[in-house]
Amino acid sequence: MVPGELRDPARPGARTSFLRLFSAVAVALGLSACLPADQRPDLGVAVTPGxxxxxxxxxxxxxxxxxxxxxxxxxxxxxxxxxxxxFDIAIALTRIRQADAQSRISSASLYPTLSGSGDASRSLRPGTLSSKRGPFGDSVGNSFSLGLSASYELDFWGKNRAAADAGRLAAEATRFDKEVVALTAVSNVVTSYFQVLASQDRLRIANDNIAAAERVLKVIRARLDVGTATQLDVAQQESVLAQQRASIPPLQLALRQAKVTLAVLVGEAPAAVSIKGGSLNAVAVPAVRPGLPSQLLQRRPDIAEAETRLTAQEATLYAARAALFPSITLTGQGGLESAVLKNLLRPDAAFAQAASGLVQPILDGGRLRAQVELERGTADELIATYRKTIVSAFADVENALIAIQENSRHERLQAEVVASARRAYAITEQRLREGTIDIVTLLNTQQTLFQAQDQLSQVRLQKLTAYVELFKALGGGWNEASRQAAILDTEAAR
Structure with missing residues (x-):
């Protein structure tokens, strides 16, 4: 078509072009029924009644x-x-922005593209091209144009829609991942804080034990002075005292490192964070009920993430299958063109053209079918991941409940051990002052009490940590309302 010429649709050539386009559309609609639909696989995960x-x-x-x-x-x-x-939460938020941008990129193929152009050129044509014999005269020409071009791919097979859905679902999954990261960060903060309290408790116990060992050593030395004790008795008690003093540096190490860990978790330099701490004895033990496994499926952001990523991959697999079928593109171009600038905006300078194209892959070395197999393999992997996530969620709750039950029982029994050891130590210390006890019994009683007190503090930490794990295993308060809020947030960001 000559620029500036507008084809009359009533002319025979135009009718032929539209008939060809109509035929292509009809063939495409007929073939669309052959496109296989993805069926959601049976996940095969049994949900127990409790x-x-x-x-x-x-x-x-x-x-x-x-x-x-x-x-x-x-x-x-x-x-x-x-x-x-x-920092981990901040990183997760940046991933959400990236996923939203990628979702908009994936959705762009659903809409037509429109671009504008402008051009001005001046050309010199030598006379030797227009005449075989001289004299030769050069010719100078100008060209000016303004135009718009548009294109649109008809999405008969749903390929572009599937790609857009995959991008949207990936953005949703990224939001669920952010909730997983936030829950993990908060759980780590609570656990690390309890470790600080436990280290402080154990340090207080160790210092009390040192004071007790020093009192005993003072009594034994007094007995040595009057001849009722030996140098061996003194050396053995000095060994007990040295052991208690040697236990301080590891406990200080654990305390200081727990505080550093807490500082990193709250996003600050260790020197900028001051943690007072206290005692595990002042921490309340919460009451929490696990509910049913069927409820858990709606309360874990990691399960929602795994499910959404699987659904996104199913959309990607659908798009890969649709790529095996013809793609139909409509294009159009129009504008103004003139050899003289002053005539550029005249109606006579207008030109336009429209076209349609159909491309069917025939030979590509098996690339498209291999892409389908690749996406199918990825979907199978995500199915297994989804199943594992569900079963792991059930296991997390079971393990936390077991840990709470057994550590609570252990704490109760260990408290009885400490109470008995304290009574035995009080009697031993009294008899030591009276001079009616042997050193071996004294040493054994001291070690039993010191170890029992330290063990009780550790068991208490394990019990509270189990409660933290249970809250985390139950989703930390995430629920179906949180899921819908994430979906709406994704839609709003598109």
Whole structure:
């Protein structure tokens, strides 16, 4: 078509072009019925009626502010700082922005593209091209144009729609991943804070033990002075005292490193964070019910993430299959063109053209079918990942419930051990002053008490850590409302 010439649709050539386009569209619609639809596979994960270590009753989801149930003001402040300053959460938020941008990129193919152009040129044509014999005269020509071009791919097979859905679902999954990261960060803060308290408790116990060992050593030395004790008795008690003093540096190490870990989790330099701490004895033990496994499926952001990534991959697989079929593209171009600038905006300078094209892959070395197999393999991998995530979620709750039950029982029994050891030590110390006890019994009684007290502090830490793991295993207060909020947020970002 000559630029500036507008084809009349009533002319025979135009009718032929439109008939060809109509035929191509009809063939495409007929072939679309042959495109196989993806069926959601059976996940094959049995959901039991209840947890083996818990009751079989429904329960509301845990509070999103579950760390407050431990009733520690300092812990609450640390958790609040973590939510706003933790580096892992900040990184997860940047991934959400990336995924939203990628979703918009994936959706762009659903819409037509339109671009504008402008051109001005001046050309010199030598006379030797227009005449064989001289004299030769050069010719100078100008060209000016303004135009618009548009194109649109008809999405008969749903390839572009599937790609857009995959991008949207990937953005949703990224939001669920952010919730997983946030829950992990908060759980780590609570656990690290409890480790600080446990280290402080153990340091207090060790210092009390040192004071007790020093008192005993003073009594034994007094007995040595009057001839009722030996140098061996003194050396053995000095060994006990030295052991207690040697236990201080490892406990100080654990305490200081736990504080450094907390500083990193709240997103600050260790020197900028001051942690007072306290004692595990002041921490409240919360009451929490696990509910049913069927409820857990709606309360774990990692399960929602795994499910959404699987659904996104199914859309990607659908798009890969659709790529095996013809692609139909409509293009159009129009504008103004003139050899003289002053005539560029005249109606006579207008030109336009429209075209359609159909491309069917025939020989590509098996690339497209291999792409389908690649996407199918990825989908199978995500199915296995989804199953594993569900089973692991059930296992997390079971393990936390078992740990709470056994550590609670252990704490109760260990408290009885400490109480008995204290009574035995009080009697031993009294008899030592009276001079009616042998040194071996004294040493054994001291070691039993010192070890029992330290063990009780460690068991208490394990019990509280188990509660943290249970809150984490139950989703930390994430629920179906949180899921819908993430979906709406994804839609709003498109």
């Amino acid at each position: 947890f083996a270590a818990g009751d079989k009753r429904t329960a509301a989801s845990v509070s999103p502010d579950w760390p407050r149930l431990f009733r520690s003001a300092e812990l609450n402040r640390l958790v609040q700082r973590t939510s706003g300053q933790n």
